[in-house]
Amino acid sequence: MRFCWFVFLLLANVAFTQTAPSSPAGPQKRPALPQAAPGSEAVPSTSKVPPDAAVITIKGLCDQNSPTATRSSEKAGCQTVISRAEFEKLADALQPGMSLQVRRQLATAYPRLVLMAHEAQKRGLDKQPRFQEMMAFARLQILSQQLNRALQEQASQVPEKEIEQYYHDNPAGFEQATLQRIFVPRNKQIEVPKDDRKDTKKEDPSQAQQKAAEEAMIAEANKLRARAAGGEDFEKLQKEAFEFAGLKANPPSSNIGKVRRTTLPPSQASAMDLKSGEVSQVITDPSGHYIYKMVSREVQPLEQVKDEIRNTLQNQKMRDTMQSIQQSATPELNDAYFGASPSMPGPSGVKPKTGGSKESPQPKPPQPK
Secondary structure (H helix, E strand, O other): OHHHHHHHHHHHHHHHHOOOOOOOOOOOOOOOOOOOOOOOOOOOOOOOOOOOOEEEEEEOOOOOOOOOEOOOOOHHHOEEEEEHHHHHHHHHHHOOOOOHHHHHHHHHHHHHHHHHHHHHHHOOHHHOHHHHHHHHHHHHHHHHHHHHHHHHHHHOOOOHHHHHHHHHHOHHHHEEEEEEEEEEEOOOOOOOOHHHHHOOOOOOHHHHHHHHHHHHHHHHHHHHHHHHHOOOOHHHHHHHHHHHHOOOOOOOOOEEEEEEHHHOOHHHHHHHHOOOOOEOOOEEEOOEEEEEEEEEEEEOOHHHHHHHHHHHHHHHHHHHHHHHHHOOOOOEEOHHHHOOOOOOOOOOOOEEOOOOOOOOOOOOOOOOO
C-alpha cells in the first residue's frame, strides 16, 4: 500500500515537466510522466551497472522497515539504497520504455518523496482514517488504469483476417472520388448609406437589402449550376461567383482533389453519389451554396487503408468491452442526499433514484484516439 502511495506522489511531482496535452472526455488519469524530447537518449538495452548496484543513495535516512536501508544505529552511517533492479522495476511500472532523461527526473524526485513519507510515518499520518480512505480510492484509480491498459493491449491484437473482412464488408467507406466544386457565398456585400445608418427611427433598410442579396445569391447559384451542367469551366464559374458576391479576395480553387465521404460535411456528402461527369443540384448550408461535379471515383486498395482499419477495429473492440463492463451493473444515486441536478447529468450509466444506495462514480470509456 505504501508503494502505491509513493507511485501516486511520484507521478504528481514528476509530471510538472510535461507539456499538458488536450484532455478528451474520459476517466480520471494519473498525471502522465514527461515524454523524452526528440533525439534524446533512449534507455539502453544493456547496462554496465549490475542489477544489485546502487543507483540512488539517500544518506542520513534509516528506514528500519525498508530492506534497502542500512542497519547502522548511528545517524551518520544511516543510508537508504535503491538498486538498479529496484529502480527499473518502479520506472517500468510508471512508464514502460522510459528514457534516460525522464528516469533522471524520476530519480531526482524520488528521494524527496521518500524523505517526506518517512517523516509522515514518524508522525503517524499513515494511521489516520483520512489516509486510509485516500489509499483505498487511489487503489481503485490504479486498478482502473491497469484494466484500461490491459484492455488496450488486448484490443490491439487484430488478426489480418478481420482487417480483410472489414474492408470487403465496407467498400463504400473506402471509396475515393475526384471532385470539382463551386462555392457561392451565401451573402452579397452590401453598402448601407450613411444617412440611413444614422437615422435610428427608421426601420433598418439593411435588413431588407440583406434578404434581397441572399435571394440574389441563390438565383446566381442556380444559374451557375445550369452553366456547369452545360460543360462550362468550373474555375471560371468559381471566379464569377466571387465577383457577383462583391468579394475582392481570391476565390478558392474548384479542384478539391481526391476526397472520401467522411471528409465532406454531412450536408454535402451526397456529392459522393454522383455518377462520373454528373453535376449536383445546388447544395445549401449555413456557410453558402455548393455545386459539385464528379470527375472520377475509385476504391482505395487494402494496403493503403490497412492501418486505418486496424485502428478502427481496435477502437471498436475497446468501446465494446468498456460498454460491456459499464453496463454489467446499474449504480443509483440518492437524490435526497446528493440533490437533483438536471443541468448536470451524472456519470455514464448512473441514474438518480430517491432512496438508492450511494455508489462510487464509474469511469467513462476512453475516447478513441
